[in-house]
Amino acid sequence: MQISYRFGFDAAHHFPEYPAGHAYHGVHGHSFQAEVAIRGTPDPATGFIEDLGQVERACLEARTQLDHKMLNEIDGLAKPSLENLCLWLWKRLAPAFPALAHVTVRRDSCGQACTYEGPG
Numbered sequence: 001m002q003i004s005y006r007f008g009f010d011a012a013h014h015f016p017e018y019p020a021g022h023a024y025h026g027v028h029g030h031s032f033q034a035e036v037a038i039r040g041t042p043d044p045a046t047g048f049i050e051d052l053g054q055v056e057r058a059c060l061e062a063r064t065q066l067d068h069k070m071l072n073e074i075d076g077l078a079k080p081s082l083e084n085l086c087l088w089l090w091k092r093l094a095p096a097f098p099a100l101a102h103v104t105v106r107r108d109s110c111g112q113a114c115t116y117e118g119p120g
Contacts, residue, residue: 002101003048004037005055009067013080027070030107032085034059036093039101050097062092082107082114090116 012029019025036059040049071080076088085105094100106113 001041001049002037002039003050003052003055004035005052005059006033006035007056007059007063008033009063011066011069011071011080013071013077015079015081017079031109032066033106033108034063034085034089035104035106036089036097037101037103038097038099040099050099055097058093058096062089082112083116086114086116090118094118 008031010029010031012027014027015024036055038050038055042049065074071077071085074080074088076091077084082105086103089103089105090100093103100118102115102117104113104115
């Protein structure tokens with residue numbers, strides 16, 4: 001069984017390793033959606049896998065670091081691809097939620113997404 005929490009953020013980025021004139025080279029922005037899922041069995045005492053209020057607070061801390069920012073300027077996101085955004089979020093959430101099952105980051109307007117299911 002899995003529970004999940006989703007949140008959005010708007011941010012800008014660029015990929016200077018692409019040649020001038022390429023769409024990825026210049027600064028541009030997206031509306032992102034991130035979803036984190038935690039796998040487990042509900043605790044018989046609470047009925048919960050994890051307290052979704054705690055999950056929400058942890059995600060909102062991450063969101064605050066990302067929302068309306070230049071992603072390239074955030075430590076660990078020099079190359080702010082969907083893949084690296086998933087890894088960045090995983091590294092921040094996994095210590096608090098050892099049963100973290102996956103992190104997905106989407107750019108719905110582009111029809112694009114990446115899902116990371118953890119190491120191994």
